[in-house]
Structures are given as structure tokens and as C-alpha cells.
Amino acid sequence: MISATDLQLTFGKGTPLENPALRGMSLTVNQGEFVTVIGSNGAGKSTFLNALAGEVLVDSGNIVVDNLNVTKLSTHKRAGRVARVFQDPLAGTCEGLSIEENLALAIKRGQRRGLSAAVKKQYMEQFRESLSSLNLGLEDRLGDKMGLLSGGQRQAVSLLMASLTPSNILLLDEHTAALDPKTAAFVLALTTKIIEEQKLTALMVTHSMKQALEVGTRTVMLHQGQVVFDINGKDREGLEVKDLLDLFEKQRGLSVDDDSLLLG
């Protein structure tokens, strides 16, 4: 379980560019939930994910992951609990290292690293097996440099790396946004498959309302650094993009003028 309570974060405090990104954001994600997060540009989606991961520290509020208060912990100290896939397909892997070296880095996520060889024989079976589930033929290219792979392939490997060891929550930050439609569909299908198979708890930020309703078990919309609505279970079934927009207008008494919300 992961719970964020009353998160406040302002960038550039005391400067003309002062930008309140999180204004009392609260959200609790239960074990096994797959939450999709939507919201317009500047709603605080990425900042919220960065705050959960530890890349930015909040000004006030609390973040608790599996009964441990991680609010003040830096990214690497949270990494054992929080797994992550970035929007940029190149950001989640090291292009200068081989596929097996990248996987070897990920298999020790959040654990002590010693002086024994990083790429161990006992890992190989697991590496081959998980790579073959991608159907990209990567299981025969373990020694190849990551940089030789396409963006979609690298994002698929990033996803594998994030799920190679157990975590309390998997953060997906618009991880299909930078891919072409076909590859994006492939990576999204892979995402739902991995989350279902391993019964992961996940938080997926997406720009597409359609995608937000099609996958996952719960949908949350952010606006101006707060949760404006939160639907799951029966309420969410059969909901369409138009219903979401109506819901949004009703909640905030605002009209949506951001085209990006309608796309997809």
C-alpha cells in the first residue's frame, strides 16, 4: 500500500516564476490496484510521480510506502520499494551497457551491491525467460549493447527491468507517449500483462483519457495539484471519455479547454 497525504510542493519559491505544483494532493493506492492518472498539462501528474519516487522532495505532507514513511528519503533509498518506467524510452536503460548488464543492474534494485561478478550464470535462465515473453527475439541478444535496440524495444526492456524484482508500487510516467501508435499499443498490452501476471500495484500517468479508462482498475484525475475525482469499481465500468469530461466540469464548475485532454 502507498499513501500520500496533503502533499505541498512549490517550485521556485519566492521568485517571479513561483509555481505551485502540488497543492494538498492526497491519494491512497491499495495493494493490487492499478490506478490510471489523467490531467491536463501542469496538473501535477509528473511532479506527483517524481515526489513518490523521491526525485523531488515535497515541502510538506507525508508519503508512506508499506508502513515506512519515505517522505524525506532520497530516490536510491526508496528504489527497493518503488519501481519506475520513464516517459523517455532512452532514460530507463543504459545504452552503453549490454542487455544482460542492464538486467543485472535491475535485478539488484534496492539491494546491496558487492564485488562479485554482476552478470551471474544463475540469472541467465530468468533473463532469457522474461525476454522471450516479449517475442522480440532479444533472448538471443543478451550480449548486445542496449543502444542497438529501438525505442520501443528499450521501453519494453525497461518495463521488464522494473518488474524483475518485487516492489510495492510500479510508477509508469506516460511510458507509451514517445512511441509510435503500434509500438505504444504493444508496450501498453505488455504493461497490463505484466501487472496482471505479477499482481503488481501500479500508478500509470497517461495523456489519453481513452487509455485511462480502458486499462487499470481505478482512475484518478488531477487538476492544479489536487485530486479532483477518483472513480473505481462499478462507477468506472462503461464510462466513456465524454462522461469523464462531464464529471470534470461538474466537479470543478469549469469547462475543459485543453485539447490534449480530448486526444486519443
Added chain:
Amino acid sequence: MLSEIAFYGAIETGLIYGLVAFGIYISFRVLDFPDLTVDGSFPLGAAVAAVLIMQGWNPWVATGAAVLAGMAAGAVTAMLNVKLKILNLLASILTMIALYSINLRVMGRPNIALLGEETVLTPWYSLDLAYHQVPVLLFVIVVFIALILLWRFMKSETGLAMRATGANPRMARAQGIATGAMIILGVAVSNGLVGLAGALFAQSQGAADVTMGVGVIVIGLASLIGGEAVITPTTVIRALVACVVGAIIYRLAIALALNADFLGFKAQDLNLITAILVTLAIVLPGARNSLVNKLTRKKA
């Protein structure tokens, strides 16, 4: 064109600079941390080893102390960057400048002669080898051991974490790697190797001098870049071998340039030749590629 003694001398110095190039490979290539501390940690290693040898310490223990001193200097640079958020290049310049004073303090005077003292080389002179071949043999062994250890380290869990830190720090943090600690460790190891090189250089040349570090960074970079031009560094082991090969080629090129009378170079032209060689080493691979491109385009 090159006498036997000059040839072995070039190999000997080349091997020592191979250790410097290892250090620069770790900072510049693995960590992407432009570290100029080496101009101070090289004479620091020499100073520490020389002072301890003069006080009657075992030369290997003195050399070990020089390594530790170099590591401490590197750790200071890295901490200035990681903890105090000073730009990496500037942090290293600050340490380098500070080390000039520290080296004078360590030695108590600008230079120390080690003539007649027991050094790491002394026992090896009883071997049935020519005088100028002894240091080459010893340094080949030292460089070989350092190369194997570094190679193993870079392939270890911690070494891989260090490579990820330099290549993609955001990803490294997300994988639970303490990137700050990796930078401190890496820059420390890098300068430890340079301290070792300084200690060996002082013992083979018979003196430690406070000015002996001037330009070490450029020579190390020349070796690294030159080596990479000859041996493409696609793997860690190739990159490490390239460091040694580059350093030896560089020293041989310098020896040739200084010995070739028709070129008219003198010892004082050393730094000029170095700068020219480094420029060529950086520019030539690109120029070759564009030349190849032009030629193939014409054919097509």
C-alpha cells in the same frame, strides 16, 4: 633513430602513464567527471612515497601510502562536487591548487632526491637484466595486475553501478544506486591510481619534485584518446588495454620527436608537441571518417 636506452625509457614512462590513463578513463569515461585533480595527486603520490622512503619505510608500504594519499585527494574533489554542489571541473581545480601547497608541506622543500635509497626497484637490479630493462619488467607486472583488478571491478556489481552512474544517473538512482557515493569512490580510485603512478615515477627517476605534476592530465588524456583511436573501446577490457597502448605510443612518439635531429625539436618543446599530438588524436578519427565519406560518395 632511437637508441635502445631511449626506447626502454619510453616504454618505462609509458607504462607509468598507462596507470594515469586508467585513472583518467575512470573519471572522464566511466563517470563522465572531468577531473583535473591528477595534476596534484601525481606529485602527491611522489612526495608521500619519497618522504616515507627517506624515513626508512619499506618502499612498497610507502607506495601503498601514496595510493591512499591519492585516493584521499580524489575523495576531496568528489565531495566538493557531490556534497557541496561545486561544478566538477571547478572542484578538481580547487583540489589541484590546494595540493600544490600540501605537496610542499609534505616534502618540506620543493624536491627530494632518492639517489642511493632503497626503492621498489632495488631488489630487481640483482636480476640478470640490463639496467634499463629492470623498471620495464617491474612496471609491466604492476600495470598488468592493475589492469586485471580494474577489469574485474568494472564487471562487478559495484563496478556496473559505477558505470551506470556515469552513463545515466537518473536511471542509476531509480535502480537504487547511491550515485553520489559512486562518484566519490570512482574519483578516489582514479586518483589512487595516479598517486601510484607518481610514487613509481619518483622511484624510477630518483627524485620527487613539486612541479612534476604539470601537464599530467594532458598526457593522460593524450594516452587515453590516442589509445582509443588505435583500439576501439567497445568493451571494458579493450578500453583498459587502449589506455596502456596509448600511453606507450605517446611516449614513443615523444621520444622519436625529440631524438629525430632533422625535426630540430628540443626538450623544452615537449609541451608543444604534446598539445599538437592531442589535437591530432582528437581531430584525426573524425577527419578520416569524413574523408572516407567523401571518397565513397564520389564512387556512388
